[in-house]
Amino acid sequence: MATIADVASYTGLSRATVSRVINDYPHVSKDKRELVHEAMKELGYFPNTSARNLRNRRTNLVAVLIPRLTNPFFTLILDGIEKVAEENGFQLIICQTKSSKKKELEFLNLLQTKQVDGVIFTSIENDWEEIQPYTAHGPIILCNEYHHDATVPMVRLNQVQGSYLGTKHLIERGHKRLAYCMGSTSGLSNDRRKGFFQAVHEAGLEVKSEWIFHDTYTMEDGVKTFNKILSLTERPTAIFTGGDEVAAAMVKEAKRNGLDVPGEMAILGFDDQPIASMIEPELTTIYQPGAEIGGRAMTIFMDCLKGKRDRISQSVMELPLSLVIRKST
């Protein structure tokens, strides 16, 4: 491979001058500039990125932590991040955490070793105190996540408002007994729960503890949970789910059991994924602007890197969720 030294000796100029041409700096005469360009083409020269990174102390790489690539909502976020990254000449390194605390910390190693300029979390597994020390090594942005004591910029969706909206909708449809399915016990889940109970209490309703279900993520979880609900003696008439996959699976299972949706059981989704409008009845769900939140996070990341923005003090940007009423409620 040709190096900058080869180009220099080929043209009879110094490496410094060649470098100036490469980086399009001023103070290089027109003829030398052209000479260098020709030589680069002639020799098949391309600047070595590792060398540049070392010298410039920049890699133009961001690590994006994501639980699973096969989760459409997260790829939507990723898509939003990618768009802004591309506009800024940044590349993304995908880090699939599979929801493992250990893996999450391993990926932060990329930051310490300066393989990436910063990190965007689309979900956090560890406590903030575990993460905090890493903020010394570069910008860390939380996207779609919130930690009360995190000293970094966060872009989040107003989950409280979103679940409040959805729950209120169920109540307005006349439902008095609501089942609630949640995922993990993350900050995000807590917010949804808050919104749910806010609406419930406002309406003066009661939610029995056996109507609350934990760790429902996948379609299989949806089927299982739905059957648990069916077997309850005092059965809820509406279900608040943590995601469209779960909701879709429940709708299907309901039909398999001869239950009318929404007549005998109303089911509310979350995310507004493509599947929501493909199944029958179409899912009423809560739209989360995934691509937008990703884009915002990446924009903030760039501002931090450029020093336009403080990266080690807390800031929160909040986007609203909206209810999409279809046929399942």
Add this chain to the structure above:
Amino acid sequence: MATIADVASYTGLSRATVSRVINDYPHVSKDKRELVHEAMKELGYFPNTSARNLRNRRTNLVAVLIPRLTNPFFTLILDGIEKVAEENGFQLIICQTKSSKKKELEFLNLLQTKQVDGVIFTSIENDWEEIQPYTAHGPIILCNEYHHDATVPMVRLNQVQGSYLGTKHLIERGHKRLAYCMGSTSGLSNDRRKGFFQAVHEAGLEVKSEWIFHDTYTMEDGVKTFNKILSLTERPTAIFTGGDEVAAAMVKEAKRNGLDVPGEMAILGFDDQPIASMIEPELTTIYQPGAEIGGRAMTIFMDCLKGKRDRISQSVMELPLSLVIRKST
């Protein structure tokens, strides 16, 4: 940030010795080794990746070219690649081409500048002759793609066999008039078409040119195409689609029009995405082992990098597709 020189002077040793400890080389006495480890911890030292990359002429990074992140089939491939990459200490850089020839070539720049050790294509836009020169700079693997004259390893699915299987199934169900929807005019599409017509000709059937539809990718395309099919005077009774999204949208549109699926119209999907088993009736479709093909491609990539395998001569690994019979046919 602490450097190796800091660790060296802190311990009173040379950089060479510290480096040996970092890389776990032999010929370092036990006490010095411990001394260095303590010093590293004490100083908060982490080896700089850019410096290592420069010196080692390796980045442990692969660029993965993918049309869209929001296409579930491709994220499945990505997931398979990621798994093997992780086992080998490699990271993935995502390159979303959005099916643009120009972007695709831009991403190949990562290879020339040695930002990545190699490239995996999950889809190719440019002609092979455009890509070929880049093979000089590192391993290039085609995953789920095939180019007749490509001089690199390819891992592909037997699309001819897959579409033959699906088409034969439709014929066995008694259908005589088959509509055929294809995507682009890539090698992959050609293969599917070949399998389709093979089955059709074997059965002595005829396919009118107005039963063939191009550029059907999305759900919207599905709806549009379905309506075109409905308006035909001599209407087909079965549809071979290029993907489950298209098929799902068609099933839905059929129901909206009061047509029974599969009674009045059989619809065959492709991919076996989660949505296939969520809609009603469930889609008969062709299962493509996405994760597996990704994993295989990455394994081959590693072999090329280790020199265990020739990277600039053609080799083809072909995996079979299988028919998943459900309710839409």
Add this chain to the structure above:
DNA sequence: CGATTTCATGGAATCGATTACAAACATCAT
């Protein structure tokens, strides 16, 4: 015991760029 091999360590070159500083020269106002 002397010769040979192995171990432990350091010095210095190297990977391939960028950039501070200096020097040579041209331009221009006074």
Add this chain to the structure above:
DNA sequence: ATGATGTTTGTAATCGATTCCATGAAATCG
């Protein structure tokens, strides 16, 4: 003519690691 200013170019240091080679000490061997 003098000094100030700006342009063009080169020299050499630097970024932070790895590794070849050399050296002395210790272990092994006949």
